[in-house]
Amino acid sequence: MNLELQQFKADFFKALAHPLRIRILELLAEGEKNVNELQTLIGTEGSAVSQQLSVLRSKNIVNGTKDGNRVLYSLRDPMIIDLLNIARQIFNNHLIDTISMLDKINDDKNKEFEVEE
Structure with missing residues (x-):
């Protein structure tokens, strides 16, 4: 595997390495939303949501489409949903192993x- 592909993967996973960005992606998996909708669903400030969306856009993970005076965000690739589901399965497997232990x-x-009794 070449170094450029490894760097792309590392940058991609760095972009996912934030709880708020993961939550945004989970919400966008349900369908496109604007900043205000995301802010309401997450219960955080719009500036925080906008900042995280900016990171996701810069790594081409989400798209922003102008709709009048607002921007609708969506997943650039629906396979992100699969990736998040696989990550959840991996987490669950680790959790099951820990509980068993x-x-x-x-x-x-x-x-x-x-x-002793």
């Missing part, structure tokens, strides 16, 4: 406690 530790501690 904690259950085993608790079982072992309970067995030790039973033996």
Whole structure:
């Protein structure tokens, strides 16, 4: 794999590396929205939403289309939805592994406690 492609991937994932940007993408997966709609749904200041949209636009992750005096934002590539879903599955797998490990530790501690009594 060439260095340019690796750099593109690194920059792409850096653009996703912010909770507010992830939330924006999740909302845009439902359909296009303007800054005010995103602000209302997220419950944060418009300037914060605008700033994060700017990052996503600069990395060509979202598109902005003029609609009168507002801009409607949408996902540039619908495969972003798949990427977010896969990330959620990976997170869930890690969570399941962690829960299993904690259950085993608790079982072992309970067995030790039973033996001591």
